Amino acid sequence: MLDSHTHSEHSADSVMPLDDLISTAVRLGLSYLAVTDHMDRDFLFCKNAKSVRQLDLPAYAAAIDKAKKVYGGKIKLAFGIECGYSKASEIMCRDELKDYDFDVIINSVHSVNDEDIYIESYYKNKTKDEILLPYIRAIDESLDIEMPYDIVGHIGYIARKAPYPFEYADYDGLFDKIFKKIIQKGKCLEINSHVKFAKADFFPGISLIKRYRELGGELITFSSDAHQTFRVAEKYPLIAETAKALGFKYFAAYLSHKPEMYLI
Ligand SMILES: [Zn+2]
Ligand SMILES: [Zn+2]
Secondary structure, eight states, X not given: OEESOBOOTTSTTOOOOHHHHHHHHHHTTOSEEEEEEEEOGGGGGOSSOOXXXXXXXXXXXXXXXXXXXXXXXXXXXXXXXXXXXXXTTHHHHHHHHTTSOOSEEEXXXXXXXXXXXXXXXXXXXXXXXXXXXXXXXXXXXXXXXXXXXXXXXXXXXXXXXXXXXXXXXXXHHHHHHHHHHHHHHTOEEEEEOOOTTSSSSSBSOHHHHHHHHHTTOOOEEEEOOBSSGGGTTTXXXXXXXXXXXXXXXXXXXXXXXXXXXXXO
16 A cells, blocks of 8 residues: 555644654555645635645655654655645745655645635635636646646545536546646646545546546556545555556556556
8 A cells, every 4th residue: 555645744734743644654554655745835825815824844854854764664755745736826836846855746726716715605606617617727727837746636626615526527628638738748647535525435536537547647646635644545445446447557656756656
């Protein structure tokens, strides 16, 4: 087992000590764990964002460095980050991240047109198209960020709060464009088991993963997006079985931005 996406107390929305996260992964027998705390510089530009504690990147990097020494022989530990994309924060992120030797960077969309899409009021008086289309377009735009990201984070995240299903057939042309771009750029699609309130087992859903595969997509990874110890590697067996049934053979796990392939 492996887990490519987890958060510790260095993220604003987690209180899990880094040590608890890593020791849980070791106890569960994971071969690989990426700690990918939030860098939410996009929220600094959001009209509706509540004030979010921002990542202290030097402190986080130092903590991971120390942990790598402690857990070196027990697990492959990756220094990662989940960078929240927005056009407004793009240059800020790129400049900040270039001074660190990350193993893996996840490129995620949590805000659309400078609005935090986790805030309930975002959905008020909007149609399905008014909610889902700008989100899908933001993902498309995020793929072109000038930053050495490896993984495309949780496509479908908006379904945690949006009262609509997130299916391939509804926006097939846009999804094809996104998947072709991911494949052409050599990026990895994550399957994320942290769905919260959505009527889904993971993001993106089967209709989307299936299409990615049909278009020639091979790079996928497993992500629990755990913010608490009990969620580390959650739903790994379900997602592994699903991926296998759709024709995937490997999960990719990144060290120094290079994918190592783990047989599913
Ligand atoms: Zn996220
Ligand atoms: Zn996350």
